[in-house]
Amino acid sequence: MRMFIAAxxxxxxxxxxxxxxxxxxxxxxxxxxxxxxxxxxxAFAGxxxxxxxKAPTWQALNRAVTSAPAMKGMSHANLPAGSPDANDDKHSAKHGGPAK
Known part of the structure; x- marks a missing residue:
């Protein structure tokens, strides 16, 4: 304590x-x-x-989008008319009756 006071x-x-x-x-x-x-x-030094x-034209962008293969499961046009998946309405199957 004496040292502290002296300092x-x-x-x-x-x-x-x-x-x-x-x-x-x-x-x-x-x-x-x-x-x-x-x-x-x-402030403008760097x-x-x-x-x-150079951006592609809109025509080139459209060609790139339309020629790209569809993702699996996204196209329903290829389902045959008699397949069980074609007429299956999974949303309404969860509910008991028709909408009121």
Whole structure:
């Protein structure tokens, strides 16, 4: 405890000498006062302008979509008329009777 108090007292004794070591700022109204150089990096230093990329035409996009194979199970046009899956209404089978 005595060591702690001694350290605090010595720090308090040195504080006024450190305060006088700072330089006083110059008067802002003095036009002949020297001003330190300030270098600020530009906000646009790493800017790269946007460039449009070559896009395909709408005709090429339509051809790509229409020529793509359908996903399995997405096309119901290929089901034969007499198959059990063609006339199966799974939603209404969950309910007991007709809609009211």
């Amino acid at each position: 605090l007292l010595s720090a308090a004794a040195l504080l006024p000498s450190l305060a006088h070591a700072t330089t006083t700022p110059s008067d802002p109204a003095d036009a002949s006062a020297s001003v330190p150089a300030v270098s600020i990096p530009s 800017y790269r302008p946007y460039r449009d990329q």
